[in-house]
Amino acid sequence: MNELLLIARIGGRRIGLRATQVNSVIELDKLTPIPRAPSYILGLTPLRSSALTVVDCALALELGQPTRPAEQVAQAIVVEHEGHSYALLVDEVEDVAEAHSDVTEVSGEAGAGWKRAAQGMVETAIGPVLLLDAAAIIIGPLAEAA
Amino acid sequence: MDELLAEFIAETREMLEASQAEIVSWEQEPGDRARLDAIFRFVHTVKGNCGFFDLPRLAKLSHAAESALAEVRAGRRSADSRLVTAVLAVIDRIVAMVDAIEAGEDFPEGGDELLMNALEPGQDDGGESAALHAQAASERKTGSKSDGPRSIRLPVELLDRVMSGVSDMVLARNELARRMREYGVEPTIDGPFERLSAVLDDVRDGITRMRMQRIEHLFNAFPRLVRDLSAELGKQVLIDMEGGEVEIDREMIEVIRDPLTHIIRNALDHGIESPAQRIAAGKREIGLLNIAARQAGNHIIIAVSDDGRGIDGQRLVEKAIASGIATAEECAGMSEDERYALVFEPGLSTAREVTAISGRGVGMDVVRANIERVGGTISVSCTAGQGTRILLSLPLTLSIIPSLTVECGGERYAIPRSYVEEIVHARAGTTELVQVGDAWLATIRGERLRCIALADVLAVDGSTAMERAALVLIRLAGGDLFAMAVDRVLDHEELVIKPLAPRVMATGIYAGTTLLDDGSPVLMLDMAGIARSQKLLSDVQRRVRRTAQQNDDAREEAEAVPMLLFTALDGQRRAVRMDVVRRIDKVAREAISLAGHGARVVIDEALLSLAGVTGGSLPDGRVTLLRLADGRGEMAYAVREILDTASMTSGIMPADAAGEIEGVTLIDGKAVEVIDCHWIFASEAHAPRQLAPATCRLPDDDPWTRSILRPLVESAGYRILGDSDKGEPDVVIVSEGSEAPTGAATLIRMVGDPAAASATGDIYRYDRSALMAALSAARARRIA
Incomplete structure (x- = not known):
C-alpha cells in the first residue's frame, strides 16, 4: 500500500513499475546496435561511465509492433537486474503515482507477454494501471531463449 | 622496499591500533578473557607473518x-601484573622494531x-622489565617516524566509486573538448584546459591500476608453503613459477588464494611421491611443481602441474560408483578426462588415508565451487x-584488456590484442585470396589460412569487398x-571490459562491452x-581428442572433418582432408613431366612428386594442382577442377x-571418394628437391638468339649460361655449321632449312613445339 509507481505507456497501454525497481528515466540518444542479439534488444547506450542494454518493451512483451515513442526524444526507464543495467524503451513516461489499492488479479484477455510480466492491476489517482515486473520484461520472449 | 614487507608493516600497525584499547584495558583487568584473546591474536599473527621474512x-x-x-589461556598460569607488564614490553619492542624496519634502520642489538x-x-625482575617497557615506550615516542612508503586499506566499493567518477570526468572532458573545437573558444581557455586534461589522464591511469595487482603477490607465498609442506611430508619438491607479472584484479587474488593453496597441498600430498618411490619409478628424487599464469584474451589461465604419480582413474571410478555419484554404465562410457573430472564431485578423493595436510574436509568440490562462483572454470588432465x-x-571482467578496435558495417568492435597475430591487407602483394565454394582461403606468405568475414559472423553488411578488406590474423589459445x-x-x-547482459552474452559472439573515449559503447x-561458431576449431578439438581417447573411434568419426571437394582428372568426384592441403596452384603443362619413375612437377624451382595423373589425361594449358603437405614432405595432386569445401x-x-x-x-548425400593421403605420401612423397634450374648454353650472341630463342628457352625453365659462367650446361644449343662442344648432356642443333632439319634430326629454327619437346x-632425363 501507498507504494510509489512509475507510470508509463507500452504499446498504448498504461503500466506501472515499482519505483523501488527504477533507477532513473533517461532520454535515449546514441544507440550502438548489437548484431545477432535477440530482436527485442535494441543495442547499448552510454549512461555516464557504463553501458546500458536497451530493451524495446513492446517487442519484449511480444506486442507485435516495436515501440513508437510518443515524443521526439525516446524515453527509457533505467532499471538494474542481477548486476546489469537496462534501459527499458517505452512509448512515454507519464508520471509517478501512489498505489491506492492492493494488487488484484487481471481479468482474462491479456496476451502471453503481458501475462508473463504482469503482476496484477493497481488503482492509482490517475486510474487503474497494470503493474509489471521489470525482470520479466528484461528476460524477453521465451521463444528466443533457446 | 619489498612490497610484501610494506604490507606486513602496515598490517602490524593496523592491528596494533585496533588492539591499543584492548591492551590498555587488559592492563587494568588482566583476568578479562576477551582482551586476552585479542592480544594473543596480535602476537600470534605477528609470529606467523615473521615466518615469511x-x-x-x-x-x-x-x-x-x-x-x-x-599458558594463561589454557589456565595453567594466571595473568599477574608482572606478566602483563612483560607482554606489553614485548609489544612495544615489536612496534619499535617494525618502525626500524620500515625506516630501514638497524634496531639496536640486545635487550x-x-x-x-x-x-x-617465577622470575622476579618486574622492576627491570617495567623499566624496559618505559624505555621502549619513550623510544616509540621520540623515534623518528619513517618517510618510507605507507599504505592504507580501502574498501573496494570506494575504489569502484572513484573509478567510475573519474571515467565520467574523462567522458565529460572529451565532450567539452569536442564542443570547444566545434564552436571555438578564447585562446586563453586552451592552456588551462590542456593542463586539466593532462592531469585527468594521469589520475585515470592511476585509478585504473589501483585495482590491479601483479599475481606475484599471491605467488610469493607459495615457495614457503611448499617448503613447509614438503618438510612435513618428508618429500623433496622444487617449485617453479612463471607469469608473476600478469596483472589481476585484487579481489580475484583473494578469491583464488584458498583454492590454489588447496590444489598445491593436494599436489604435494597426493601427487608427488616420496623420494624413495620416485627413484623406484625412475624419476628424479626431487619432485617438480610448476605454477604458471598467463593472460589469454579475457581470461587469466593458471596452470598447476606436478610430475607426480597422477590420479588413479580406476580408483576414482570405483569410489564414484561406491558412493553413488555415477553408475557403472555411466563410468564405462566416460572418456579419461571425464573420469578425472570426478575429482571435483563432492565426497570423492582418491587419497587412501586422510592426512593432516589435505584431509581437512575441504575437497576439490569446494575448490571448483569457488572458482565457478567468480565465473571461472577448472579442469584436470593427467597422465598416469x-x-x-x-x-x-x-575471467578478467574488471581488468584492463589491450585491444584492437576495428570497424565493420559502420560500427566499431574491439578484439583482445592477445589474439591478434598480425594485420595484413588483402590487396597487399604477399596476400592471395581464393574463394572455394562459399569459403575463403587466404594465402599469406605461403601459409594457407581459412578466412572469415566479420560482417558474415555478425550478419551485417560489410562495406568492403573481401578483396580490399583488412585481414586480422587471429591466433587462438589452441594455436x-x-x-x-x-x-x-x-x-x-x-x-576496461565490463560484462554484458546475459541475453546478449548468449549469442556467444561477445565477451563484454566498454565505453570508448568519446563515450560510445563498443562491443568486445x-x-x-x-x-567455435564458424567451426574453425574442429581440428584443434580433434587433436586433443586423439591424444585423450585413442580408443574411442566412434566419437571421432562423428565429428565434422573439413574436406575439399574436387573433380579428378579422370572425371571422378573426390575429396581430400582440408588439413593436408597447403595451397592451390596453377602451373603450365610444360612444368609437368610424366616420364621416368613417376610423375613430377616443377613448382617454384622445387621438384614435387605428382599424384592424380593416372587414369586421365592432363588438360592443355594450365593445370590446377593441390599442394599437399604432411608436415615433412610435400607433393602435388593434379585435379581438373576445385568444386567446394564440405564437412565430412x-x-x-x-x-x-x-x-x-x-x-x-x-x-551432401552423394558418394565421394576420399583420397588416402597416408598412402600417397608413403608411396610417393619425399621432401621437395630443390632444383638448380637446368642450364643451357646458347649459340653465339646474335640478335636472333638474344631476342627470340633466349626467352623461349627461359620460359621452359632453363637458366642461360653466359660466357663467364663456368660449369657444364645441361643442354647446348648450337646454330647451323658450328662445332659441337664436348661434355654437354644434350645437344640441340638449330638449322635454317626445314627440310634439312627433318633429314638430320636437327630442329628447324621456327619449330617451336619440337624445340620445347626436346628441352x-x-x-626429364636430368630428373630421372
Missing part, C-alpha cells in the same frame, strides 16, 4: 609472548633476552605415473590461426566463441584394397 628477532619475541599467553626472561614464570595438471581459467576480414582497422586501445568480440560427418567406408583411395564417404625431354 627473515626477521628472527621479531619471531623469537612474538613466539615467547605467544607461549606465555597460551631481547631480558624481555623474554621476564615472560618466564607422469603427473597431473590442473588448469584454472578466470590455430585464421584470418578475419574487417572493413577497417582503427586503433590500439586499453579498455569473443574470438574463441566466433571460432559420416564415417568412411574403406576401400577393398590399399591405394590412392581410402574409401567412400557421403557428402622437356632433356630435363
Whole structure:
C-alpha cells in the first residue's frame, strides 16, 4: 500500500513499475546496435561511465509492433537486474503515482507477454494501471531463449 | 622496499591500533578473557607473518609472548601484573622494531633476552622489565617516524566509486573538448584546459591500476608453503613459477588464494611421491611443481602441474560408483578426462588415508565451487605415473584488456590484442585470396589460412569487398590461426571490459562491452566463441581428442572433418582432408613431366612428386594442382577442377584394397571418394628437391638468339649460361655449321632449312613445339 509507481505507456497501454525497481528515466540518444542479439534488444547506450542494454518493451512483451515513442526524444526507464543495467524503451513516461489499492488479479484477455510480466492491476489517482515486473520484461520472449 | 614487507608493516600497525584499547584495558583487568584473546591474536599473527621474512628477532619475541599467553589461556598460569607488564614490553619492542624496519634502520642489538626472561614464570625482575617497557615506550615516542612508503586499506566499493567518477570526468572532458573545437573558444581557455586534461589522464591511469595487482603477490607465498609442506611430508619438491607479472584484479587474488593453496597441498600430498618411490619409478628424487599464469584474451589461465604419480582413474571410478555419484554404465562410457573430472564431485578423493595436510574436509568440490562462483572454470588432465595438471581459467571482467578496435558495417568492435597475430591487407602483394565454394582461403606468405568475414559472423553488411578488406590474423589459445576480414582497422586501445547482459552474452559472439573515449559503447568480440561458431576449431578439438581417447573411434568419426571437394582428372568426384592441403596452384603443362619413375612437377624451382595423373589425361594449358603437405614432405595432386569445401560427418567406408583411395564417404548425400593421403605420401612423397634450374648454353650472341630463342628457352625453365659462367650446361644449343662442344648432356642443333632439319634430326629454327619437346625431354632425363 501507498507504494510509489512509475507510470508509463507500452504499446498504448498504461503500466506501472515499482519505483523501488527504477533507477532513473533517461532520454535515449546514441544507440550502438548489437548484431545477432535477440530482436527485442535494441543495442547499448552510454549512461555516464557504463553501458546500458536497451530493451524495446513492446517487442519484449511480444506486442507485435516495436515501440513508437510518443515524443521526439525516446524515453527509457533505467532499471538494474542481477548486476546489469537496462534501459527499458517505452512509448512515454507519464508520471509517478501512489498505489491506492492492493494488487488484484487481471481479468482474462491479456496476451502471453503481458501475462508473463504482469503482476496484477493497481488503482492509482490517475486510474487503474497494470503493474509489471521489470525482470520479466528484461528476460524477453521465451521463444528466443533457446 | 619489498612490497610484501610494506604490507606486513602496515598490517602490524593496523592491528596494533585496533588492539591499543584492548591492551590498555587488559592492563587494568588482566583476568578479562576477551582482551586476552585479542592480544594473543596480535602476537600470534605477528609470529606467523615473521615466518615469511627473515626477521628472527621479531619471531623469537612474538613466539615467547605467544607461549606465555597460551599458558594463561589454557589456565595453567594466571595473568599477574608482572606478566602483563612483560607482554606489553614485548609489544612495544615489536612496534619499535617494525618502525626500524620500515625506516630501514638497524634496531639496536640486545635487550631481547631480558624481555623474554621476564615472560618466564617465577622470575622476579618486574622492576627491570617495567623499566624496559618505559624505555621502549619513550623510544616509540621520540623515534623518528619513517618517510618510507605507507599504505592504507580501502574498501573496494570506494575504489569502484572513484573509478567510475573519474571515467565520467574523462567522458565529460572529451565532450567539452569536442564542443570547444566545434564552436571555438578564447585562446586563453586552451592552456588551462590542456593542463586539466593532462592531469585527468594521469589520475585515470592511476585509478585504473589501483585495482590491479601483479599475481606475484599471491605467488610469493607459495615457495614457503611448499617448503613447509614438503618438510612435513618428508618429500623433496622444487617449485617453479612463471607469469608473476600478469596483472589481476585484487579481489580475484583473494578469491583464488584458498583454492590454489588447496590444489598445491593436494599436489604435494597426493601427487608427488616420496623420494624413495620416485627413484623406484625412475624419476628424479626431487619432485617438480610448476605454477604458471598467463593472460589469454579475457581470461587469466593458471596452470598447476606436478610430475607426480597422477590420479588413479580406476580408483576414482570405483569410489564414484561406491558412493553413488555415477553408475557403472555411466563410468564405462566416460572418456579419461571425464573420469578425472570426478575429482571435483563432492565426497570423492582418491587419497587412501586422510592426512593432516589435505584431509581437512575441504575437497576439490569446494575448490571448483569457488572458482565457478567468480565465473571461472577448472579442469584436470593427467597422465598416469607422469603427473597431473590442473588448469584454472578466470575471467578478467574488471581488468584492463589491450585491444584492437576495428570497424565493420559502420560500427566499431574491439578484439583482445592477445589474439591478434598480425594485420595484413588483402590487396597487399604477399596476400592471395581464393574463394572455394562459399569459403575463403587466404594465402599469406605461403601459409594457407581459412578466412572469415566479420560482417558474415555478425550478419551485417560489410562495406568492403573481401578483396580490399583488412585481414586480422587471429591466433587462438589452441594455436590455430585464421584470418578475419574487417572493413577497417582503427586503433590500439586499453579498455576496461565490463560484462554484458546475459541475453546478449548468449549469442556467444561477445565477451563484454566498454565505453570508448568519446563515450560510445563498443562491443568486445569473443574470438574463441566466433571460432567455435564458424567451426574453425574442429581440428584443434580433434587433436586433443586423439591424444585423450585413442580408443574411442566412434566419437571421432562423428565429428565434422573439413574436406575439399574436387573433380579428378579422370572425371571422378573426390575429396581430400582440408588439413593436408597447403595451397592451390596453377602451373603450365610444360612444368609437368610424366616420364621416368613417376610423375613430377616443377613448382617454384622445387621438384614435387605428382599424384592424380593416372587414369586421365592432363588438360592443355594450365593445370590446377593441390599442394599437399604432411608436415615433412610435400607433393602435388593434379585435379581438373576445385568444386567446394564440405564437412565430412559420416564415417568412411574403406576401400577393398590399399591405394590412392581410402574409401567412400557421403557428402551432401552423394558418394565421394576420399583420397588416402597416408598412402600417397608413403608411396610417393619425399621432401621437395630443390632444383638448380637446368642450364643451357646458347649459340653465339646474335640478335636472333638474344631476342627470340633466349626467352623461349627461359620460359621452359632453363637458366642461360653466359660466357663467364663456368660449369657444364645441361643442354647446348648450337646454330647451323658450328662445332659441337664436348661434355654437354644434350645437344640441340638449330638449322635454317626445314627440310634439312627433318633429314638430320636437327630442329628447324621456327619449330617451336619440337624445340620445347626436346628441352622437356632433356630435363626429364636430368630428373630421372
